Amino acid sequence: xxxxxxxxxxxxxxxxxxxxxxxxxxxxxxxxxxxxxxxxxxxxxxxxxxxxxxxxxxxxxxxxxxxxxxxxxxxxxxxxxxxxxxxxxxxxxxxxxxxxxxxxxxxxxxxxxxxxxxxxxx
Numbered sequence: 001x002x003x004x005x006x007x008x009x010x011x012x013x014x015x016x017x018x019x020x021x022x023x024x025x026x027x028x029x030x031x032x033x034x035x036x037x038x039x040x041x042x043x044x045x046x047x048x049x050x051x052x053x054x055x056x057x058x059x060x061x062x063x064x065x066x067x068x069x070x071x072x073x074x075x076x077x078x079x080x081x082x083x084x085x086x087x088x089x090x091x092x093x094x095x096x097x098x099x100x101x102x103x104x105x106x107x108x109x110x111x112x113x114x115x116x117x118x119x120x121x122x
Contacts, residue, residue, distance in 0.1 A: 001026050001027060002024060002025070002026040002027060002028060002097070002099050002101065002109070002111045003024070003025050003026050003111075004022055004023070004024050004095055004096075004097055004111050004112060004113035004114075005022065005023050005025070005113065005114070006020060006021065006022045006093070006094070006095055006113040006114065006115065006116040007020070007021050007022075007023075007116065008020040008021050008116065009093060009116030009117050009118045010117075010118070010119070011119045011120075011121065012085055012118075012119070012120055012121070013120070013121050014085060014086055014087055014120055014121065014122050015084060015085065016085050016120070017081070017082060017083045017084075017085065018082045018085065018118060019079060019080070019081050019082070020036065020079065020080040020082070020093055020095075020116060020118075021077060021078075021079055022034070022036075022077065022078045022079075022095030022097075022113050023075065023076060023077045024076040024077070024097050024099065024111070025076065027101045027102075028076055028099055028100075028101065029099075029100045029101055029102055029103050030053070030099075030100045031053065031073070031076060031097050031098065031099050031100075032052070032053050032097075032098040032099070032100065032108055033050055033051070033052050033053070033096075033097070033098045034050070034051055034069075034071055034078040034095065034096070034097045034098075035047060035048075035049060035050035035051070035069075035078075035095065035096045035097075036048040036049050036050075036069060036078070036080045036093055036094070036095055036096075037093070037094045037095075037096060038089075038091035038092065038093045038094070038118075039091060039092050039094065039115075040090075040091050040092075045094065046060065047060055048060050048063055048067065048080070048093070049063065049067055049068075049069035049080060050069070051069045051070065051071050051078065053073075055071065057069055062088075063082075063089075066082065066083050066084045066085075067080060067081065067082050067083070068080070068081040068083075069081075078095055078097070080093070082118070085118075085120045086120060087120045087121065087122045088120075089118060089120050090118060090119050090120050091117075091118060092115040092116065092117050092118075093115065093116050093117075093118050094112055094113050094114075094115045094116075095112070095113040096110060096111065096112050096113070097110075097111050098110055099111055
């Protein structure tokens with residue numbers, strides 16, 4: 001079993017910054033893609049940023065130039081540095097990891113964190 005634990009959410013004024021962290025633990029052989037998603041009430045979860053095992057990155061158009069995703073492989077951790085925050089960035093943020101749990105099989109499993117609230121006041 002694999003657990004993802006997020007931290008770093010909170011309340012910030014518009015124009016401010018927050019840094020989210022997500023640490024994976026448990027039966028981990030290797031981690032492929034890691035990503036951050038967000039979801040508002042009654043809305044679908046949407047991709048914010050993704051980083052591959054080779055550290056290629058993808059960003060939603062709405063956060064390009066303001067958010068930066070990074071990872072620390074030795075710590076099985078992914079980060080999201082969020083700058084120039086806007087009220088429309090207010091959401092619950094979730095991390096996701098694609099994990100290979102065994103060296104004897106190539107199956108990969110998708111795991112989600114519990115979510116962390118980010119609130120940006122105007």
